[in-house]
Amino acid sequence: MTVVLYSQCNDPLVAAIKASGKKWLFLHVDELLDGLSIKPWPVLLDLTVPSAWKEQIVDASVVNRLFSFEGTTCMARLSEARINERWLHARLDTLLATASVLSHDTGVRGVSRSLLPLNAQWFHMRTGQSAVSTPRFSYATGFEEPDNGELDDPMQKSVWSLFDWKSERHLPSTEARRHRFFVDRPTGTPLVCFFAGEQAPAWFFPKQEAEFDDEALTISARTAQRVFLSDIGEMLLYVNADGSLVFHAFSPYLQSAIRSPEFSEYLNRWEGPRRQVFRDESRYE
Amino acid sequence: MNSLVEDVNAIDPTDVMHLLELADASPRSVDIIDKLLWFRLLSMRRRLSEALSMRETDSALGATYRIYNALSPTHQARILVSSELCESLIYLSTSYAHRLTTINKDEVENDIALIHAKLLDIVCREQAIVDIENGRHNYFLSSHKTRTFFSPLGDKRAVANATGVWSVQKMPSIGGIVSIDFDSPLAVAHEPRSGVLSQRCLPLSDDEKAAVVTKLQSALENIDATVPTYGLIVRNFVRRIIVRKSYDVSEGESGAERSRFGSEHVPRQPGSIRLLNTHLESMSVESCMETLMHESTHNYLAAWEFSNDMFVLNDPRNRVTSPWSGNQIPNSSFIHAIFVYYICHRLLRAYMENLEDDGERARKHLQERLANFMSGFLIRQDLPELILTEHEIDPTLSFVLRQMQTSMKQIHNRDIYEAVA
Numbered sequence: 001m002t003v004v005l006y007s008q009c010n011d012p013l014v015a016a017i018k019a020s021g022k023k024w025l026f027l028h029v030d031e032l033l034d035g036l037s038i039k040p041w042p043v044l045l046d047l048t049v050p051s052a053w054k055e056q057i058v059d060a061s062v063v064n065r066l067f068s069f070e071g072t073t074c075m076a077r078l079s080e081a082r083i084n085e086r087w088l089h090a091r092l093d094t095l096l097a098t099a100s101v102l103s104h105d106t107g108v109r110g111v112s113r114s115l116l117p118l119n120a121q122w123f124h125m126r127t128g129q130s131a132v133s134t135p136r137f138s139y140a141t142g143f144e145e146p147d148n149g150e151l152d153d154p155m156q157k158s159v160w161s162l163f164d165w166k167s168e169r170h171l172p173s174t175e176a177r178r179h180r181f182f183v184d185r186p187t188g189t190p191l192v193c194f195f196a197g198e199q200a201p202a203w204f205f206p207k208q209e210a211e212f213d214d215e216a217l218t219i220s221a222r223t224a225q226r227v228f229l230s231d232i233g234e235m236l237l238y239v240n241a242d243g244s245l246v247f248h249a250f251s252p253y254l255q256s257a258i259r260s261p262e263f264s265e266y267l268n269r270w271e272g273p274r275r276q277v278f279r280d281e282s283r284y285e
Numbered sequence: 286m287n288s289l290v291e292d293v294n295a296i297d298p299t300d301v302m303h304l305l306e307l308a309d310a311s312p313r314s315v316d317i318i319d320k321l322l323w324f325r326l327l328s329m330r331r332r333l334s335e336a337l338s339m340r341e342t343d344s345a346l347g348a349t350y351r352i353y354n355a356l357s358p359t360h361q362a363r364i365l366v367s368s369e370l371c372e373s374l375i376y377l378s379t380s381y382a383h384r385l386t387t388i389n390k391d392e393v394e395n396d397i398a399l400i401h402a403k404l405l406d407i408v409c410r411e412q413a414i415v416d417i418e419n420g421r422h423n424y425f426l427s428s429h430k431t432r433t434f435f436s437p438l439g440d441k442r443a444v445a446n447a448t449g450v451w452s453v454q455k456m457p458s459i460g461g462i463v464s465i466d467f468d469s470p471l472a473v474a475h476e477p478r479s480g481v482l483s484q485r486c487l488p489l490s491d492d493e494k495a496a497v498v499t500k501l502q503s504a505l506e507n508i509d510a511t512v513p514t515y516g517l518i519v520r521n522f523v524r525r526i527i528v529r530k531s532y533d534v535s536e537g538e539s540g541a542e543r544s545r546f547g548s549e550h551v552p553r554q555p556g557s558i559r560l561l562n563t564h565l566e567s568m569s570v571e572s573c574m575e576t577l578m579h580e581s582t583h584n585y586l587a588a589w590e591f592s593n594d595m596f597v598l599n600d601p602r603n604r605v606t607s608p609w610s611g612n613q614i615p616n617s618s619f620i621h622a623i624f625v626y627y628i629c630h631r632l633l634r635a636y637m638e639n640l641e642d643d644g645e646r647a648r649k650h651l652q653e654r655l656a657n658f659m660s661g662f663l664i665r666q667d668l669p670e671l672i673l674t675e676h677e678i679d680p681t682l683s684f685v686l687r688q689m690q691t692s693m694k695q696i697h698n699r700d701i702y703e704a705v706a
Contacts, residue, residue, distance in 0.1 A: 041652035042659070042700040086608070090663035097665070106665045110606025110613070113666070117613065123603055123673050139602045141615075142478055159613065179613065 002272035003027060003056055003099075006065035007072050012258040013065060013232070013267075020268050025056055029066060029092075030073045036088075038081040045083055047091035054095070061272045062099040063232070064106060066092065067115055067252065103231035103273035104252050109160065113229045114252045117159035119181070121228075125247045130223035131216040132237065132245040137183040146180045153185040162236070162249040165190070188238035188246065194257035195221040196232040196270035204260045210239040217245060224250050231273040298324035299593050304586065305685045308628050310514035318521050321589065328592040329365040332374050336404065345401040352408045356415070364411050366524060367437035368554035369471070371591065373403050375553045407437045414441055417451045426451055439471065439525040439557075440464040457494070459502040460509075460520045465528060467494055471557075472527045480547050481559040484531035493564040497528055500563065504573035511636045515628065519577060522585040524556040526577075532562050548576045550583035552617075555591055558584060571633070571647050575654060578632050582625045596620045596682055603673035609661035616672050620686065622661075623668055627689045630658040662693035 002022075006014050007029045017024060035048035069075035069085050078085055089107050096106055105113040116124070122134035138154070140146040148154040159181045161170045166185070175181065189210040195201040201221035217237070224235055228250050234257040236248045257263050296303060296317055303317045311317070333353070340346040353361060364370055377400045384393045409425040414436050416423035432445040435456075442454045456464045466472045467489050476482035489497070509516035532545050546568060547561035558580035563573065590596060597616045604613040607622060614622070637651045662668070668690045669683040 039704065041656055042697065043704045044656055046701075084660060086660045086663070089665075090660070093663075093665045107608075108611065110611060111608050111664050111666060111671070117606065119602060119604070119613075120606070120673060127675060137602065139604070141601050144478065 001025065001056060001060040002063070003060045004063045004065060005029070005057075005096075007067070007069050007074075008065070009071075011065055012254045013063070016254075016258060016264060016267050020264060022268075024272065027053060027056070029069060029088075033073055033077070036074060036077065038077070038083065045078070045087040045091055047088070047095075049095050054098070057095055058098040059100045061101040061274065062096065062103070063273060064096060064102055064104040065252075066106070067104075067112075068109070101273045101275065103229075105229040113227070114233070116228070116250075118157070118162070118183075118249060119159055121250055122247070124227040125220070125223060125250075128223045128227040129219075130227075130247060131213075131219035132247045134247050135183045135186070137181065139182075140180045143178055146182050148182050151182060151184045153187075154182040155185040156180060156182050162251050165236075165238075165248065186238040186246065186248065188240045191217075191237045191239050191245070192234060192256045192260070193217055193221055193237060194232075194234040194254065194260070194263070194266070195225060196267060197272075197274065199266070199269055202257075202260065202262055202266050204262070206256070206259070210243075212239040212243045212245055220245065220247055228252070232270065296320040301589075301596075301679060301681045301685050304589060304624065305688060307514065307518060307585065308624060308631075308689070310512050310631070314514040314517060318517055321585075321592070322521060325588050325592045326362060326365055329371065329374075330361075332378075333365065333370065336374060336377055343401055345398070345405045349401070349405045349408050352405075352412050356408070356412060360411055360415055363436070363438050364407060366556060367407070367439075368525065368557040369407055369437045369439075370404075371555055372553045373400055373407065376400050377404075410434055410443075411437055414443055414453055417443055417453050435466075435469040435471075438464065439466045439469055442469075457498045459498065459526075460505045460516070462520050463505070463523050464525045465494075465498050465501065466525050467497075467528050469527075471525075472529065479549065479551070479559070481527075481529050481549050481561045484529060484547075484561060487530045487533055489528070489530050489564055493530070497563050500568070500570055500573055501526065501577065503570045504577050507570065507574050507636060508578060508632060511639070512632050515578060515581075515632055518585050519581040522556065522588055523558055523577075523581050525558075527557060527559045528563050529559065529561050530564055532565070534565070546572075548580050550580045550587065552583075552587045552590070555584055555587040569647070569650070571636075571650060574636065575629055575633060578629050579625050582628050583621055586621050586624055590617075597672060597674050597678060598676050600674070603675075605671045605673060607661070608664050608668075608671070609657065616674055619672065620682070623686050623689055626658040626661060627693065630655060630693070633658075659693060659697055662690050663697060 002024045004014060004017065004024055004026050006026065014026060018026065032047065032049065035050060037046045039046050069088060074088060075085060078088060086108055093106050096102060109115040110117060119137065119139060125132070126134050136151055138146045138148050138151060155167065156171065157164070157168045158171050158175050161168060164170060189208055190206055191203055191212065192206055193201050193203040201218055203217060221235065224233060225231060230252050233250055233252045234254050235250050236256070238246045238248060240246065298320050303321070307314055307317055337346055337350045340350045353364065377397070380393055380396045380400060384397070387393050413423045413425040417426070433442060435442050440456050440458065442456060443451055444454060445451050456466065458464050473486050474482055505516060505519060508519060545562050545565065548559060550558050560576060562568065595617060597620065599615045599617050601615065604615055605619040607614050607619060609622065609626065633651050634655055637648060640648055667687055669678065669686045672678060
């Protein structure tokens with residue numbers, strides 16, 4: 001059984017899989033509302049999962065699309081009780097731990113390996129033998145001046161903003177002044193790559209086309225699947241004049257991939273997560 | 286057989302496991318603290334002696350060496366545990382390293398000379414206070430142009446009266462040993478990068494000072510009564526609490542509410558912590574307990590790191606997203622945070638269980654804090670897995686961090702089980 005657990009009604013993956021006619025099970029987080037209750041400390045949040053859900057998730061192949069609870073009724077209930085969404089993730093983790101295979105890590109952004117800020121994404125791609133390079137950047141501490149000496153064309157970005165590589169339109173006021181993050185403005189040709197399961201990654205050029213190292217692209221897609229614990233996802237890369245690739249961002253949302261005419265067909269060939277991508281735990285043993 | 290038993294029980298001050306033992310308030314905490322303090326004292330003496338090994342070529346270092354050696358072991362130790370000395374030695378080793386790479390030789394030589402002068406100033410002040418207390422003449426006093434100065438530890442102030450006669454005043458303290466510092470040069474300094482010392486510096490009235498001391502004393506007494514080991518940590522690893530006032534109630538509610546309170550510890554000053562606006566009534570004794578424990582935990586960890594190695598090398602470009610605040614923080618701050626929240630949780634939970642029935646307001650506040658401490662431990666990921674570093678992490682440290690997370694999850698699971706039952 002393949003189960004898709006989701007929270008956003010306009011999730012591009014959910015719409016695409018539903019349209020494909022796959023007989024997968026779709027569960028929206030608000031279906032849990034009846035079992036969700038606010039409790040006094042130390043429990044805070046109790047989640048009684050319907051037994052039907054439990055049976056469907058245990059030993060199943062699960063695509064976890066609970067990236068944010070924003071806009072859900074569950075979130076409204078949490079906000080009203082002033083309970084952080086981390087508590088809902090903690091409760092759902094108990095359920096998700098029973099799945100046999102899981103695509104996408106759990107937790108809020110920054111904690112989930114599938115929802116990392118740019119500098120952390122680059123760290124994992126750099127150390128994960130991805131065969132592609134990552135952008136140069138500077139990251140100031142507190143109010144200190146950024147050291148942009150090594151950047152050819154510095155542009156300020158939000159560490160959380162995966163788009164906007166010409167000029168940043170989503171810079172929160174908190175990041176504008178403190179912990180300023182600068183990257184080298186990309187000069188090459190943007191390339192969107194998407195991947196799902198073990199099939200070869202697909203790609204398209206949103207603007208002009210360019211020659212590139214396709215072996216490096218395949219290796220970097222496999223690395224991204226592993227380091228971001230995502231069987232399915234997309235990446236933005238830039239192609240340099242010599243054909244080499246620079247990884248810029250990974251996203252599990254697939255907002256760009258759905259623009260590809262090949263996307264539906266590619267998705268049809270995906271059987272859902274079939275092998276567990278283990279965390280790189282060797283560092284800590 | 287005996288030797289085997291001794292080996293098993295030996296306290297090795299370089300072993301990270303002892304930090305977990307202290308966090309768990311182990312019955313042998315006193316022995317561990319004693320060992321860590323001796324280790325720190327010896328490490329500081331070695332660093333000072335390394336700095337003074339250049340004394341043949343520098344007259345300030347020569348004088349520092351002579352004055353320091355003439356002091357009694359007690360006064361030498363007072364200097365060695367002062368955060369002023371530690372900070373100077375850190376700056377000195379940074380400048381020596383800088384000397385090898387810089388193209389601006391003059392600047393770094395000037396910096397080194399200033400730090401040498403600072404080392405001399407530190408030992409002169411301690412010596413002068415000893416001389417005043419013993420009614421002896423002191424050269425430093427006759428050349429001192431201001432009418433007041435502080436001991437390097439910050440616990441004593443020398444003052445000259447209108448006729449130039451010097452006397453020594455003891456600064457207020459809590460727990461009989463931790464000085465409360467309202468107005469030493471360190472306390473009134475402006476540090477642009479400090480959350481506390483970058484705030485404006487308003488003078489505290491005598492009543493406000495007395496209220497701060499009383500409140501912090503109550504906080505420490507509560508800590509002593511709740512988890513005695515934690516009281517020992519505060520009293521042995523914190524020597525000086527700098528209190529800054531940046532907001533006066535007469536300014537009304539227009540003042541920036543959120544930035545009124547703050548506290549910090551600075552790794553280059555182990556033994557010192559800084560508090561902001563503790564004088565305000567809205568800063569409760571419970572909040573002071575948490576703040577004191579929070580910053581003292583940083584201090585004992587920093588003291589350990591200073592005597593051994595840093596837990597992890599910091600690279601400002603690689604930061605961890607804190608599972609508590611969602612902010613990106615340095616790797617070392619994240620490791621500290623795990624200890625801090627673990628210890629504060631244990632302290633405040635035990636304290637809450639002994640609260641009187643009429644402590645409803647305090648109970649509500651404490652429950653909010655406990656839930657916040659707990660939340661970051663409940664993530665699916667192993668906490669050490671979040672550290673972003675290309676360097677190897679000590680496997681024992683990873684074990685200790687994971688162990689704290691496991692314990693917290695067990696406490697939470699037990700709570701849920703009991704709530705259902």
